[in-house]
Amino acid sequence: MTNDTSETRAVDRLVSIIGWVIAIGMVGLAIYLWQERGIAFAQTENTVTPTSVEGVPLTDVPSPGTSPSNITLPPYQGQETLGYVSRTPNLHTLIPTRPRSEIVQYQVDTGDSVFGIASFFGVEPETVLWANYDLLNDNPDFLEPGMELYIPPVDGVYYQWQEGDSLNKIADEFEAALDDILGFLGNQIDLSNPVIEPGEMVMIPGGHREFRQWLIPTIARGSAGVNTIALGPGACSGSYDGAYGSGAFIWPSGNHFLSGNDYWSGHLGLDLAAGEGASIFAADAGVVVFAGWANGGYGNTVMIDHGNGYQTLYAHLSSVAAGCGASVGAGRTVGYAGSTGNSTGAHLHFEVRLNGGFVNPWFVLPAP
Numbered sequence: 001m002t003n004d005t006s007e008t009r010a011v012d013r014l015v016s017i018i019g020w021v022i023a024i025g026m027v028g029l030a031i032y033l034w035q036e037r038g039i040a041f042a043q044t045e046n047t048v049t050p051t052s053v054e055g056v057p058l059t060d061v062p063s064p065g066t067s068p069s070n071i072t073l074p075p076y077q078g079q080e081t082l083g084y085v086s087r088t089p090n091l092h093t094l095i096p097t098r099p100r101s102e103i104v105q106y107q108v109d110t111g112d113s114v115f116g117i118a119s120f121f122g123v124e125p126e127t128v129l130w131a132n133y134d135l136l137n138d139n140p141d142f143l144e145p146g147m148e149l150y151i152p153p154v155d156g157v158y159y160q161w162q163e164g165d166s167l168n169k170i171a172d173e174f175e176a177a178l179d180d181i182l183g184f185l186g187n188q189i190d191l192s193n194p195v196i197e198p199g200e201m202v203m204i205p206g207g208h209r210e211f212r213q214w215l216i217p218t219i220a221r222g223s224a225g226v227n228t229i230a231l232g233p234g235a236c237s238g239s240y241d242g243a244y245g246s247g248a249f250i251w252p253s254g255n256h257f258l259s260g261n262d263y264w265s266g267h268l269g270l271d272l273a274a275g276e277g278a279s280i281f282a283a284d285a286g287v288v289v290f291a292g293w294a295n296g297g298y299g300n301t302v303m304i305d306h307g308n309g310y311q312t313l314y315a316h317l318s319s320v321a322a323g324c325g326a327s328v329g330a331g332r333t334v335g336y337a338g339s340t341g342n343s344t345g346a347h348l349h350f351e352v353r354l355n356g357g358f359v360n361p362w363f364v365l366p367a368p
Contacts, residue, residue: 101153101186103131103203108147111345113260113271114140121151129266130209131158138212140267141297141342141349153186157207163198174207181205211266216298216313218356219289221305234292234301234320242327245284245306249364250330252283252314252350253337256368259347268358269313269351274337276318276346281331283312283350283365288326288334298349299341302334315349316341 106117114136118125129136131150136142152158157174171178182189184203189196196202216231221240228235253274260271274280282304289311290303300317318338322328339346352359 101184103153103158103186103201104151106149106151108143108145108149108344110145111259112143112145113344114143115261115264115267115271117149117151123152124155125261125264126208126211126266127152127155127157129211130156138266139297139342140261143342143344145344152203154184154203154205157204157209159202159204159207161196161198161200161202165196165198167194167196170202170204171207174204174209176204176207215268216290216294216296216301216303218311218353219303219305220311221287221289221307223289230295231290232292232294232296232298232301234290234294236289236291236324238325240287240289240305240325242287242325243285243307243329245286245308245310246330247284247306247308247310249283249312249352249366250281251365251368252281252312253348254278256365259345263360263362269315269349270361272348272350274346274348276338278337278346279333280314280317280335280337280348282322282328282334283330283352284310285329286310286312286327288322288324288328291320291323291326294341297342299343300335300338301341304328304334309355311353313349313351313353315351316343316347318346 104121106121108117114125114128118128121128125140128149128151129138129140131152132147135147135149150158156176159170159174161170167178167181170176171181181187181202181204182191182194184205187202219236221242223239228237251272253272255273257273258271259273261267261269263270280302284304284306286304286306288302289305290301290313292300294301294315298313298315300320301313301315302317302320302322303311303313305311314335316337316339317335318340320335322332322334328334337346337348343349350361352361352364
């Protein structure tokens with residue numbers, strides 16, 4: 001009986017202790033929740049407006065509803081005073097590049113080419129030729145140091161308005177869009193009264209026209225009676241036969257890169273880098289059918305007929321080293337590089353022709 005009573009009392013005491021622990025925990029939780037609610041209530045109902053930040057007064061702080069334009073910021077106190085990270089001003093702000101609309105002038109320098117000038121200004125070489133017909137007459141070899149060229153801002157034709165011209169007529173003639181002519185800012189056309197006076201220069205964006213080509217015609221080895229007056233003293237008047245080409249070409253100069261014009265519609269050859277007096281080689285075996293001075297800006301020139309439909313031409317030579325009718329093998333020196341004729345610096349102008357038509361030399365020369 002005594003043992004049963006002792007066990008009962010121990011259980012009662014344990015239950016009592018557990019009950020007190022739970023009760024104390026509930027009281028603690030209630031006090032915590034009450035404090036949190038009180039803090040939130042105080043923050044909502046009793047907002048405090050600061051009058052200073054780290055000792056710096058805030059003046060003219062607007063009340064709710066006040067326009068932001070009435071806010072007066074405190075004077076700048078420096079990075080150390082306020083603890084702010086300041087941004088150093090950059091006075092060299094980059095302005096986005098905008099397309100130009102005006103015509104600019106460029107003075108030709110030694111070593112320039114129409115192709116290089118066009119590339120520098122971001123237009124096609126044809127555009128440069130068309131804008132300067134009075135100087136270049138559609139011949140890129142007429143370029144000379146000191147020339148002042150007009151450089152249009154976009155591709156097309158820079159045209160001088162003539163008596164009797166109309167916008168529709170010119171748009172049709174140059175296969176351009178009328179709206180492009182009217183909308184080009186550089187033309188400064190009054191859209192309410194689009195009248196252009198004769199003599200005014202007008203940009204025809206996207207326009208194009210045919211070239212007047214200045215070329216030495218293809219001369220075959222069997223030809224006779226070539227007109228030396230028209231072509232120049234270097235024209236060979238005889239009828240020749242001799243070596244035949246293999247159809248496999250080699251480089252005609254020691255350098256295998258451009259120093260001027262590439263192949264394009266107004267320049268049907270390559271301007272290869274070659275210093276004054278450098279040897280120039282026959283690109284394939286054949287017979288010389290032109291050797292000497294050529295009219296039209298070529299200067300001293302050699303033309304070789306390869307007997308298989310191909311002809312090659314080497315221009316602006318300082319001198320020639322193979323005469324009319326000479327039978328030459330591939331790699332034979334036929335002349336020396338120079339800057340004769342219309343040229344802005346020593347180089348080799350090299351052409352390839354096939355059955356009277358022009359071939360881009362890059363297509364037949366071995367890889368550089």
